[in-house]
Amino acid sequence: MRSGRLQGNIYAAQGKFVEAETELQQTLKLAKQLGNPTQLWKAHQALADLLLKQGKSREARAEFQTALRVVQTIAEGLTDLALKEDYLQSESIQELSSQAKGS
Numbered sequence: 001m002r003s004g005r006l007q008g009n010i011y012a013a014q015g016k017f018v019e020a021e022t023e024l025q026q027t028l029k030l031a032k033q034l035g036n037p038t039q040l041w042k043a044h045q046a047l048a049d050l051l052l053k054q055g056k057s058r059e060a061r062a063e064f065q066t067a068l069r070v071v072q073t074i075a076e077g078l079t080d081l082a083l084k085e086d087y088l089q090s091e092s093i094q095e096l097s098s099q100a101k102g103s
Helices: 002-013 017-034 037-053 057-076 081-089 091-101
Strands: none
Touching (some): 002 037, 037 091, 057 091
16 A cells, blocks of 8 residues: 555656556555555545645645544544554644645
8 A cells, every 4th residue: 555655656746647646546445445544544645645736725635634534533543642642743643634724
């Protein structure tokens, strides 16, 4: 799944947006099938980044928000409060939260 996300990012950097979206959609599907929430939110975030590159800010924000909902579900499952707080305050999650709010 990580490789699919990376390949999607490579395609995006090359301006191959159709190929990038196809790769990221496949990665999302696989992450859902395997029940891997970490890879799922990261794939949603990568797809959102791709959409931003295409000037599709409304669609990108929706993907960022979907990614953040996955993160929140992960956090809800953490019973260790310190771990939960560290997770939610991590740089990557804070960045995602900001992106989801459109900041």
